Amino acid sequence: DGGITQSPKYLFRKEGQNVTLSCEQNLNHDAMYWYRQDPGQGLRLIYYSQIVNDFQKGDIAEGYSVSREKKESFPLTVTSAQKNPTAFYLCASSLVAGGNNEQFFGPGTRLTVL
Amino acid sequence: AQTVTQSQPEMSVQEAETVTLSCTYDTSESDYYLFWYKQPPSRQMILVIRQEAYKQQNATENRFSVNFQKAAKSFSLKISDSQLGDAAMYFCAYAVSGTYKYIFGTGTRLKVLA
Numbered sequence: 001d002g003g004i005t006q007s008p009k010y011l012f013r014k015e016g017q018n019v020t021l022s023c024e025q026n027l028n029h030d031a032m033y034w035y036r037q038d039p040g041q042g043l044r045l046i047y048y049s050q051i052v053n054d055f056q057k058g059d060i061a062e063g064y065s066v067s068r069e070k071k072e073s074f075p076l077t078v079t080s081a082q083k084n085p086t087a088f089y090l091c092a093s094s095l096v097a098g099g100n101n102e103q104f105f106g107p108g109t110r111l112t113v114l
Numbered sequence: 115a116q117t118v119t120q121s122q123p124e125m126s127v128q129e130a131e132t133v134t135l136s137c138t139y140d141t142s143e144s145d146y147y148l149f150w151y152k153q154p155p156s157r158q159m160i161l162v163i164r165q166e167a168y169k170q171q172n173a174t175e176n177r178f179s180v181n182f183q184k185a186a187k188s189f190s191l192k193i194s195d196s197q198l199g200d201a202a203m204y205f206c207a208y209a210v211s212g213t214y215k216y217i218f219g220t221g222t223r224l225k226v227l228a
Contacts, residue, residue, distance in 0.1 A: 031214065042118070042205060042218030050214065058215075088157065097214040100147050100166070105159035 002027045004106035006091050011111045013078070013085070021076045021109045023091035029104070031097035032074035036060060037088040037108075046089075049074055050097040078111060086113045116141050118208050120219035127196045128227050134181075135191045135222045137206030145211040148182065148189045153203040153221070162204070165189065193224075201226045 004025045013019045025032065031050050035043040045058030049068040063082025068074055074093075078085045089109045094101040117140045127133035139148070150162040165173045165182050172180050177194045193200055206219040 033214075040123075040220060042207075042220045043216075044218075045215060048214050056214075090157075090159065092159075098209075098212050100209070100211050102149075102161050102164065103216060104161075105151075107156065107158045 004091060004093055004104055006089075006106035006109050008109060009107065011109055013111065013113050015113060016080045018077055018079050019111065021078070021089055021091075021111070023074045023076065023106060025072055025074075025091075025093045025104075025106075027093055027095075027104060028071070029093035029095050030071070031094045031101070032068070033092040033094075033103065034058075034064070034066065034074070034076045035090045035092065037090060043090060046076065048097065085111055087111060116143075116208065116210075116217050118206055118217050118219040120204075120206055120222050122222045123220075124223045124225070126225045126227055127193070127200075129196055129198060131196055132192060132194045133196055133224065135193075135204050135206075135224065137189045137191070137219055139187050139189065139206075139208045139217075141187070141208065141210075143210050147209050147211065148180075149207040149209070149216075150178070150180070150189075150191045151205045151207060151218075152200075153205065154199075155202070159205070163191065196226050198226050198228060200224060 007022045033048045034046040047066045049055040065077045091106040092103040146167045148165045181190045203221045
């Protein structure tokens with residue numbers, strides 16, 4: 001079955017550590033996205049990528065980094081520079097980047113900083 | 115600035131009844147798309163329905179329909195014959211045609227009462 005997988009489902013981090021969240025899709029989509037979800041807020045865009053080896057900052061990119069070395073993979077690293085990283089992180093993909101293209105979402109990763 | 119507002123943090127509906135979730139948006143664009151996404155307790159976002167701004171006809175998907183009022187910038191979701199499985203967070207989202215960015219509202223939590 002085609003879809004998006006995210007791992008791990010739950011992640012715990014000590015302050016000062018970098019952690020990497022995995023996102024893989026087998027939908028053959030060109031575009032991929034990372035969102036952060038906090039209680040009482042909508043989804044906020046961290047980074048997006050329209051094509052392999054290209055990515056752009058979203059609204060809240062500070063303290064995060066990404067790579068897009070393969071079409072199917074778009075890992076997100078939460079660095080120690082992110083001051084409040086505890087949140088739910090959602091990865092999404094679409095056929096191409098564009099508002100008329102449905103975004104498909106993964107099941108998410110809950111990150112907790114201890 | 116482009117914004118999406120969901121003024122109802124929480125709604126309740128009796129099983130088999132009809133409920134309407136509200137969404138308003140602010141934009142100066144003429145070519146855009148509107149979406150309703152459902153986020154059940156599993157946290158995976160699922161597209162419920164999509165509306166193209168250039169279409170006057172309201173979108174319908176089985177028990178789900180929208181009331182799209184372009185001049186009023188309103189995009190409400192009607193759920194008919196509500197089922198227990200409809201209980202979830204519902205997010206309204208907006209995207210300009212040809213751009214990468216979705217803008218999400220803060221969500222409405224729908225409770226379905228047996």
